[in-house]
Amino acid sequence: MNIPKSSYPRIVIIGGGFAGIALAKKLSKQEVQVVLLDKHNYHTFQPLLYQVSTGGLEPDSIAYPIRKILKDFPNFFFRLTNVNEINTEKSNILTDIGDLKFDYLVVASGSETNFFGNSEIEKHSMAMKTIPQSLNLRSLILENFEEALLTSDLNERIALMNFVIVGGGPTGVELAGALAEIKKGILPKDYPDLDTRLAQINIIQSSDCILKGMSENASKKAEDFLEKLGVHIWKNVRVTNYDGKTVTTNTDLTFDSATVVWAAGVKGVTIKGLDAEEFVTRGNRLLVNEFNQIKGFSNIFAVGDIACLVSEEFPNGFPMMAQPAIQQGEQLGENLLNLIEEKPMKPFVYKDKGAMATIGRNKAVVDLKKFKFQGVFAWYVWMFVHLFFLIGFRNRMVVFVNWVYNYVRFDREARLIIRPFKKKIKA
Amino acid sequence: MNIPKSSYPRIVIIGGGFAGIALAKKLSKQEVQVVLLDKHNYHTFQPLLYQVSTGGLEPDSIAYPIRKILKDFPNFFFRLTNVNEINTEKSNILTDIGDLKFDYLVVASGSETNFFGNSEIEKHSMAMKTIPQSLNLRSLILENFEEALLTSDLNERIALMNFVIVGGGPTGVELAGALAEIKKGILPKDYPDLDTRLAQINIIQSSDCILKGMSENASKKAEDFLEKLGVHIWKNVRVTNYDGKTVTTNTDLTFDSATVVWAAGVKGVTIKGLDAEEFVTRGNRLLVNEFNQIKGFSNIFAVGDIACLVSEEFPNGFPMMAQPAIQQGEQLGENLLNLIEEKPMKPFVYKDKGAMATIGRNKAVVDLKKFKFQGVFAWYVWMFVHLFFLIGFRNRMVVFVNWVYNYVRFDREARLIIRPFKKKIKA
Numbered sequence: 001m002n003i004p005k006s007s008y009p010r011i012v013i014i015g016g017g018f019a020g021i022a023l024a025k026k027l028s029k030q031e032v033q034v035v036l037l038d039k040h041n042y043h044t045f046q047p048l049l050y051q052v053s054t055g056g057l058e059p060d061s062i063a064y065p066i067r068k069i070l071k072d073f074p075n076f077f078f079r080l081t082n083v084n085e086i087n088t089e090k091s092n093i094l095t096d097i098g099d100l101k102f103d104y105l106v107v108a109s110g111s112e113t114n115f116f117g118n119s120e121i122e123k124h125s126m127a128m129k130t131i132p133q134s135l136n137l138r139s140l141i142l143e144n145f146e147e148a149l150l151t152s153d154l155n156e157r158i159a160l161m162n163f164v165i166v167g168g169g170p171t172g173v174e175l176a177g178a179l180a181e182i183k184k185g186i187l188p189k190d191y192p193d194l195d196t197r198l199a200q201i202n203i204i205q206s207s208d209c210i211l212k213g214m215s216e217n218a219s220k221k222a223e224d225f226l227e228k229l230g231v232h233i234w235k236n237v238r239v240t241n242y243d244g245k246t247v248t249t250n251t252d253l254t255f256d257s258a259t260v261v262w263a264a265g266v267k268g269v270t271i272k273g274l275d276a277e278e279f280v281t282r283g284n285r286l287l288v289n290e291f292n293q294i295k296g297f298s299n300i301f302a303v304g305d306i307a308c309l310v311s312e313e314f315p316n317g318f319p320m321m322a323q324p325a326i327q328q329g330e331q332l333g334e335n336l337l338n339l340i341e342e343k344p345m346k347p348f349v350y351k352d353k354g355a356m357a358t359i360g361r362n363k364a365v366v367d368l369k370k371f372k373f374q375g376v377f378a379w380y381v382w383m384f385v386h387l388f389f390l391i392g393f394r395n396r397m398v399v400f401v402n403w404v405y406n407y408v409r410f411d412r413e414a415r416l417i418i419r420p421f422k423k424k425i426k427a
Numbered sequence: 428m429n430i431p432k433s434s435y436p437r438i439v440i441i442g443g444g445f446a447g448i449a450l451a452k453k454l455s456k457q458e459v460q461v462v463l464l465d466k467h468n469y470h471t472f473q474p475l476l477y478q479v480s481t482g483g484l485e486p487d488s489i490a491y492p493i494r495k496i497l498k499d500f501p502n503f504f505f506r507l508t509n510v511n512e513i514n515t516e517k518s519n520i521l522t523d524i525g526d527l528k529f530d531y532l533v534v535a536s537g538s539e540t541n542f543f544g545n546s547e548i549e550k551h552s553m554a555m556k557t558i559p560q561s562l563n564l565r566s567l568i569l570e571n572f573e574e575a576l577l578t579s580d581l582n583e584r585i586a587l588m589n590f591v592i593v594g595g596g597p598t599g600v601e602l603a604g605a606l607a608e609i610k611k612g613i614l615p616k617d618y619p620d621l622d623t624r625l626a627q628i629n630i631i632q633s634s635d636c637i638l639k640g641m642s643e644n645a646s647k648k649a650e651d652f653l654e655k656l657g658v659h660i661w662k663n664v665r666v667t668n669y670d671g672k673t674v675t676t677n678t679d680l681t682f683d684s685a686t687v688v689w690a691a692g693v694k695g696v697t698i699k700g701l702d703a704e705e706f707v708t709r710g711n712r713l714l715v716n717e718f719n720q721i722k723g724f725s726n727i728f729a730v731g732d733i734a735c736l737v738s739e740e741f742p743n744g745f746p747m748m749a750q751p752a753i754q755q756g757e758q759l760g761e762n763l764l765n766l767i768e769e770k771p772m773k774p775f776v777y778k779d780k781g782a783m784a785t786i787g788r789n790k791a792v793v794d795l796k797k798f799k800f801q802g803v804f805a806w807y808v809w810m811f812v813h814l815f816f817l818i819g820f821r822n823r824m825v826v827f828v829n830w831v832y833n834y835v836r837f838d839r840e841a842r843l844i845i846r847p848f849k850k851k852i853k854a
Contacts, residue, residue, distance in 0.1 A: 002579060004620075041569060042843045058825075060485035060841040067617040068840065077620070080573045080844070097577050131845055142468060146507045150524050152429060190494040193431075193504070394832045394840050398485075398825055405821045413495065413821050414487040416469045417507070418558055419846065 001098040009103040019304030019325035020108035026333020028073035053137040054178035055415035061398040086273040111305035114267035124244040125260040139421040159256040167264035168210030177360035180229035218365035221374040225359040268306040290347035303328040428525040433460040442535035446731030446752035453760020455500035480564040481605035482842035513700040538732035541694035551671040552687040566848040586683040594691035595637030604787035607656035612837040645792035648801040652786040695733040717774035730755040
């Protein structure tokens with residue numbers, strides 16, 4: 001890969017997510033050469049993907065060009081590529097566009113949807129971890145409504161309007177809330193000849209509560225909010241298969257559905273050559289020490305979702321969310337500079353800023369460290385925090401305009417089938 | 428197709444472009460049943476497609492859900508489908524989703540890129556008539572910059588950064604202006620390791636002036652603006668072929684280019700069964716009389732780009748632009764109601780509101796009927812008119828925010844490769 005040689009040590013970061021970008025920013029204007037590799041040329045603000053899927057936001061406003069984030073940093077290089085393999089002995093990375101030597105390597109490759117090895121579910125259900133996936137889901141939802149209009153078979157129409165969301169974490173809950181609002185606000189206007197009552201939204205949760213990582217109050221209130229919106233929550237039910245028509249479970253329950261969203265888990269994206277059994281742990285994450293060093297290496301690190309840093313409070317690693325990723329990225333930036341200057345590194349300490357989820361209009365649940373609240377105020381807090389953390393002034397403006405519009409008009413205008421999903425897989 | 432039977436006469440409109448939507452709006456709240464068929468579920472504001480291709484606007488803000496435009500109209504039905512054939516004898520339309528009888532039929536199928544039968548050019552060059560096409564072009568431009576970084580072959584790098592726009596009409600001119608601004612404002616910041624001077628923008632025009640349909644002043648000034656922006660205009664040159672690598676012309680000129688945009692002409696989209704030689708004329712358009720009736724029919728009409736209405740002032744039909752389409756759609760709406768009530772129809776009279784084109788920041792040319800002007804004021808007029816005609820308050824707001832941002836920051840943030848174009852055609 002044609003990265004110019006430099007007298008500065010070269011730090012290669014794989015992945016431009018929350019962790020990778022936070023780290024790169026920390027390294028700016030320092031005496032290091034930074035090479036960031038990503039298969040997309042943009043950073044994705046994943047917490048708002050569900051709004052892209054449900055027509056509330058345009059994809060462009062929750063993405064941000066990576067080159068632009070880092071444009072003022074000298075010694076910074078971005079390359080758009082897949083990473084295929086890492087040769088740790090030779091400190092060499094193999095990519096689609098050539099090899100690259102590193103002095104320090106940071107794996108920030110993030111996570112992907114975990115289908116737990118069920119290839120039939122993987123083939124037929126929708127994931128929502130990237131912008132193209134979210135756009136596919138948007139197309140599918142709209143295509144299914146169009147198709148529901150055409151069929152004279154009532155069972156088929158019911159299946160086309162029956163949404164099954166597997167997993168009651170923040171993603172599943174927020175998506176369910178948005179779909180419930182579409183059912184209430186948009187369906188009757190856009191499809192006056194469809195019986196809106198047929199549209200059903202189901203969350204299937206394997207354990208006995210939704211929003212498992214949050215407080216009991218948040219979980220109960222979220223359930224309450226969802227039920228008021230008409231969402232069915234099926235607890236202690238585990239999905240066993242989905243053949244493209246019927247969702248089967250470990251109980252007698254089955255669901256005929258044309259739209260199944262798999263939000264039941266994620267797993268780390270490991271890279272060949274850096275996938276030894278000794279450090280690949282639960283959920284395909286890489287076990288790291290308190291300095292985010294991967295076991296057995298002094299110059300290879302992992303941060304964000306892919307990293308599993310075990311602590312007393314979090315024996316399975318930190319939750320796979322934005323906050324731990326950003327904090328690890330920032331801390332590692334400092335530690336790398338310390339390491340290069342032969343100063344001691346500081347152990348990572350996670351500052352838990354809490355968690356939140358929104359369940360549609362005026363409804364959210366927020367768990368801060370000392371203060372937990374639900375309802376309208378929580379909803380404002382949710383919006384403010386998301387606007388604040390979104391990268392880019394233009395994105396914030398456009399998202400703000402959309403949110404105000406959607407709120408005032410009870411609408412979501414980005415309901416466009418720009419790239420049909422069904423046709424594509426048929427043709 | 429399961430459209431309910433009605434005691435009202437059924438008017439079927441094929442196409443939800445400017446003409447089709449204007450017509451449907453006129454027929455709202457009247458004693459007719461309207462069925463609109465389109466292969467997209469959204470209306471496209473085509474005049475701004477070039478801004479999507481160049482990262483200035485998100486696609487969602489120049490599209491608008493058709494169902495939403497017509498949501499308050501009773502007796503209105505939209506169906507998402509391809510139209511395959513028209514049986515004029517049986518007054519029947521054959522589509523992907525079943526047959527449909529009509530009492531009145533309006534063909535508003537618009538136009539598509541005209542490659543004049545050259546399949547090699549069609550295969551290798553980019554069109555820009557639809558949102559997916561514009562997004563493909565956006566991806567290709569950005570992918571080529573990324574690739575230019577990687578190659579050590581100077582000729583390849585030059586070709587990757589060499590843009591050839593075939594056709595100096597409004598589309599070609601506006602695209603060239605936008606690319607010139609990317610070269611000046613974005614390329615040096617995003618790709619500090621690329622030699623910006625290699626980026627060349629060429630317009631190839633077969634006749635002796637650009638913006639041929641506009642005044643001589645507008646044409647000359649546009650040329651002037653473009654040359655100041657560094658765009659090369661090659662007049663009296665006709666492209667003979669493009670094999671994916673080299674553009675050949677009827678002169679000695681050749682261009683090695685990885686990005687060729689074909690904006691050299693459009694042709695009507697005719698439909699099987701309604702393509703008899705007696706009324707298909709120049710540019711694949713359907714010859715209509717002053718009431719927009721297709722020759723030989725009393726209940727089949729054509730409006731917009733697909734219609735060729737010959738008048739003294741326009742012996743080849745009206746220009747294929749938004750204004751004639753909107754006016755014809757509106758007039759036909761009145762005429763259809765007259766026809767149904769057995770009143771006389773009014774002949775269509777075109778009110779020429781002029782033409783305009785923008786050539787980047789602070790530069791536009793405007794030809795009104797009595798007043799022609801160029802420069803900054805023209806640019807404001809251009810923006811105001813485009814915002815005004817854009818459908819939807821949210822779209823206007825989002826486009827406005829983007830324009831202000833882009834203007835103040837010399838930027839275009841939607842430079843995202845969301846669906847790679849090259850990879851797709853390779854894999």
